Amino acid sequence: MSPSARILVVDDDATIRGILAEALAKTGYETLEATNGSEAEHLARQHEPDLVLLDVAMPGEDGFSVCEHLKSEVSTSDTPVIFITAKTNPAHIERAFSVGGSDYITKPFHMREVRARVCAHLDLHRAVRELEKSQAALLRAQKLEAVGQLAAGVAHEINTPTQFVGDNTRFLQETFSDVVALIETLRGLSSADSPPPSADQLISTIREALDQADVDYLLAQVPRALESSLHGLKRISKIVKAMKQFSHPGSSEKEQANINRAIESTTTVARNEWRYVADLELHLDDSLPPVPCLLGDLNQVILNLIVNAAHAIADVVGDGSQGRGKITITTSQVGGEAEIRIADTGGGIPEAIHSKIFDPFFTTKEVGKGTGQGLAIVHTVITEGHGGSIDVETEVGKGTTFIIRLPLEAAPDRTEAA
Ligand SMILES: Nc1ncnc2c1ncn2[C@@H]1O[C@H](COP(=O)(O)OP(=O)(O)OP(=O)(O)O)[C@@H](O)[C@H]1O
Ligand SMILES: [Mg+2]
Incomplete structure (x- = not known):
């Protein structure tokens, strides 16, 4: 139980609303009360409650529509909503979850059950928040580690011309x-x-x-x-310019970025990671429009995929003295999305591990070479940070292509955690 949590109780029936609010307040929660949909949305926007207890049948806007509105607003989109209603029809229950509800309690209710469910959802919500925070910390830590790892290569790259x-x-x-x-x-x-x-x-x-x-x-x-x-x-x-661009701290707000330049600078700073085992080919579409993105995070995604490609190739060609592989990076516009393909001529990914590669800490590499965080971070940054998608095409013995798609139109986002 979290006494500091704020709960918005929405019901047109004053008696029920009063019972719920009073019991929750007694438990130690701060409560807010709304008698209809528009008042509920107004209070939610103003006070950002930690949870909403929402009646379905109310004069005017019904609870389903209120929930839909709350889910479409950045400030309330991840606030848990528990429906509390006399409607017991399975179609209503299904609808409640499809509009983004977290739970469904039928009237007449037992206060003990309401309390237990409220407490469980608050805990769950808090746990998800913590997870998001630690994911963001992991992202920063991996970035620092990558910059450190690249520093040695960059020093070498600068040393030769110097x-x-x-x-x-x-x-x-x-x-x-x-x-x-x-x-x-x-x-x-x-x-x-x-x-x-x-x-x-x-x-x-x-x-x-x-x-x-x-x-x-x-x-x-x-x-x-x-x-x-x-x-x-x-x-x-x-x-130096590429390093500056790569290590750019990146804002938490998306910026319209030229992803071709981002790819060029990342491949430049990471050159030492691939040049002994592979040739690099860039096919960058100059007509690609700017892409709304978190540039620092995207650089990290590209780096992780290049390092993976170089490792996969090294597994096939050894130190590169007997032949080299190839990494090909292609950008293009596909419908309303920007597509980045990173292809390698490494050994491919065996079918048995396809479903695991994006799992945190899944790795087939020896200790010291990989920790299994690379693709998990790539997946989070692309799907959650950018509302994009990542797919993989792979054939054992031939190679692997990771395909990233990023929407060209910025969607209302929830990037503050990343
Ligand atoms: N291009 C690729 N070709 C073949 N296998 C790959 C490729 N990319 C990833 N994999 C497989 O997926 C696993 C997970 O990759 P991921 O990047 O998440 O972790 P890692 O590279 O092992 O470690 P880290 O990235 O944390 O250093 C790798 O260990 C490897 O088995
Ligand atoms: Mg990796």
Whole structure:
């Protein structure tokens, strides 16, 4: 029992309403009373009760319609509704559950039963809330872990271009001393203090200076070194930008995002996870409209699926020295949805475990390589966070494709937990 819970009692019959409210108040609940549907909806919106006890037959709006309205509003959509009615027809009971009711009590009722059911639903609701909270915490923890895991790969990715930018800069520093020597010679020749040399002398001194500076070599190598440094710096800035985008804390509100860019940045930061065993092909549909999404969470979904694909391929090709696999990521618009397909040429998923792969903590990987949280998080983020769907097509010996669909129109959402 939770004394702090607030219960809205809705009944047009003042006696019944009074009995219910009084008994619940005595038990320690805070109670609110409404005599009809519109008053009930108004009070629910204003006070956000923890549970609603709802009569069905009332003048004006009936209880089923009230329940439907409560379920369609963000602030009351997950508030448990218990119908309490004289109607005992199974069709009514069925209707009560189909409009989102959590339970059904028939009149005449026993107060002990009402109390027990109220208490059970409050406990259940609280447990679901806790679960949602711990799921959100799990999501954050996995994200931090992923950023940590990727950091080593990103450091490596940045290190290589940094090294050759350094080598090139040192080369330019050395060659610049030859250029300085050449300039000094030319300056000496043009100086007004020294007697003017003959044309022959002049030419031979210049030739000697040009030879000494190895000008042909400089003319060939300096532009190359500059080119390669610019290329390296571009690569570093691409990785840093991708890391920034990937680790973007993400708001709890959906934003209109370019999911092609999200895929590009995630594959860039995760490059170290797949590049030894697979080639990556991106087929990103440029005409795809922005998708309302929680970008940080979506990045994490893509990362989890890429890492799974790389692991599945590694199981087939080993360290990559005997051949490589392929990861193909495709985006497109399918009706009113954006579709992301992540396909791999790994070993596929055996039929016996199809139904388990999205279960929390289900893994076939050894300790240290997988904890079985990846796909559970992917599933929660896609279905609950985005109102989308995720399917899998797989063939043992050939590979696996995960297919994500995200609605292009933002639905009224319940994302605060994610
Ligand atoms: N692309 C894939 N190819 C083959 N099997 C896969 C693929 N993706 C997932 N699986 C199977 O599903 C299981 C669950 O995947 P999930 O991502 O949830 O956990 P994990 O990868 O084992 O661990 P974690 O993601 O927490 O590091 C994997 O252990 C693997 O057996
Ligand atoms: Mg995984």
